[in-house]
Amino acid sequence: MxxxxxxxxxxxxxxxxxxxxxxxxxxxxxxxxVDKEMENTQGTAxxxxxxxxxxLSTRIPRExxxxxxxxxxxxxxxxxxxQGDRYRGDMYKCVLDEIARIIDDxxxxxxxxxxxxxxxxxxxxxxxxxxxAFWRGDTSILQFLHxxxxxxxxxxVACVISLPVHLYDGDSGRLPVVRRxxxxxxAVIELESFEGAYAKxxxxxxxxxAGAATEYHGFLHIHKLPRVNSLTAxxxxxxxxxxGGGSANNLAFxxxxxxxxxxxxxxxxxxxxxxxxxxxDNKKPRAVGCGSRPGKPDPLEF
Amino acid sequence: xxxxxxxAASLDWPTGQPPSQTTTLICSSLxxxxxxxxxxxxxxxxxxxxxxxxxxxxxxxxxRKMGVHRPKIHFVNALTDFSLDALPSATRxxxxxxxGQPENTTLVVDGLxxxxxxxxxxxxxxLGGRLVVSVFLDEFTEKLVRxxxxxxxxxxxxxxxxxxxxxxxxxxxxxxxxxxxLHYKVADTAVQFFSPGQSRTVL
Numbered sequence: 001m002x003x004x005x006x007x008x009x010x011x012x013x014x015x016x017x018x019x020x021x022x023x024x025x026x027x028x029x030x031x032x033x034v035d036k037e038m039e040n041t042q043g044t045a046x047x048x049x050x051x052x053x054x055x056l057s058t059r060i061p062r063e064x065x066x067x068x069x070x071x072x073x074x075x076x077x078x079x080x081x082x083q084g085d086r087y088r089g090d091m092y093k094c095v096l097d098e099i100a101r102i103i104d105d106x107x108x109x110x111x112x113x114x115x116x117x118x119x120x121x122x123x124x125x126x127x128x129x130x131x132x133a134f135w136r137g138d139t140s141i142l143q144f145l146h147x148x149x150x151x152x153x154x155x156x157v158a159c160v161i162s163l164p165v166h167l168y169d170g171d172s173g174r175l176p177v178v179r180r181x182x183x184x185x186x187a188v189i190e191l192e193s194f195e196g197a198y199a200k201x202x203x204x205x206x207x208x209x210a211g212a213a214t215e216y217h218g219f220l221h222i223h224k225l226p227r228v229n230s231l232t233a234x235x236x237x238x239x240x241x242x243x244g245g246g247s248a249n250n251l252a253f254x255x256x257x258x259x260x261x262x263x264x265x266x267x268x269x270x271x272x273x274x275x276x277x278x279x280x281d282n283k284k285p286r287a288v289g290c291g292s293r294p295g296k297p298d299p300l301e302f
Numbered sequence: 303x304x305x306x307x308x309x310a311a312s313l314d315w316p317t318g319q320p321p322s323q324t325t326t327l328i329c330s331s332l333x334x335x336x337x338x339x340x341x342x343x344x345x346x347x348x349x350x351x352x353x354x355x356x357x358x359x360x361x362x363x364x365x366r367k368m369g370v371h372r373p374k375i376h377f378v379n380a381l382t383d384f385s386l387d388a389l390p391s392a393t394r395x396x397x398x399x400x401x402g403q404p405e406n407t408t409l410v411v412d413g414l415x416x417x418x419x420x421x422x423x424x425x426x427x428x429l430g431g432r433l434v435v436s437v438f439l440d441e442f443t444e445k446l447v448r449x450x451x452x453x454x455x456x457x458x459x460x461x462x463x464x465x466x467x468x469x470x471x472x473x474x475x476x477x478x479x480x481x482x483x484l485h486y487k488v489a490d491t492a493v494q495f496f497s498p499g500q501s502r503t504v505l
Contacts, residue, residue, distance in 0.1 A: 232490055
């Protein structure tokens, strides 16, 4: 199975940022736009742009894959390599040695000078489905993560790990080892899907217009942000979506055919937009008191 | 250190540091990390820092931001010097050199729970100076933390607020040896401790 060919491609469409002419609220025209989604800040031509936009319905072009420098650590090969005398079935140790080798060969270690003529670059490491049943060995995932953190602290590497946490959810809740794993990582985010939930939160958490087309598919929880070389997480202060731990900005995600987007959500207006009309059959002008219910006389009214 | 003056005053420690021959335990949770208290102990006269979680650069940067320009700390790297097949005896060679340290030493251990991750089941505290240990308290580490708490003279408990997250207050700090109940807010260069409701941003 060639995972690389399944990576999504980039969108070609740029967002048109023309603001329509505001006739009434023209005073607000010059204020910065606050949008529920983050704007894609495309740099000027020649600058490196971060945060690409991806189109989930297309695949990454083959030429881009060939041009990129990708080191693939194949699971089947690891399973084979770990059977030898050196590892004795310990896949975690085998993968750790592979990662250490790639870091050393590519000049990503901060403990060594890069090879002559080689420019320093950053290695992006992705570990997919860590902790799933595929991983075997005497080394536990905790020892692996501890050793990985030690390795990465002295390298120019950013690592993203995906953990299938549903495998660690038992009848009595989540296994405590997940909390240990969270402590061993610098940043922790969790996608909580509404699928299979008993009460559908989508009925309560509405999109911009209530309707199936804009409903959310789950929550995004940010449990922890990296706090290296600092008391606070630098990322939390600079972002408007997640302002320093306050629950002011709750995040939900929705997966459409072409994109996966993350937005802040808020509870919609109480009672709904279409249900706010006072019932017509009550001709007597009624004052709304605290005991009033639509259609019935207020017991406190006198 | 200026940051910790409020806290030190409410704890009634005459020198600002815990008395010698004592053990202090700092319990953290995921949303309220307690290692923000470590710079206070690191600023004592002679400090030895044994860290399982961060490199020396991390602590040096933090101390510099808080205004300590030449931190005199002996750093022991337990993050990378720990082999995957850690045996209990592996820690003893590392700790015997401690016997040669001056009397007034503070030993700060950050992230002791990593020993549990490595497969150890018991920890010995064997110091003549002061021992300060930072651990994470959860179901996994409960036994270890309870054992340490029984041996400790001072226990600090860092937790998130029971009422939810807030951008003005990072968490709350309680202590068992004294009726201390403080809220705190972590900023990049300092930590502010205040009584609940007395935060400068709220008043």
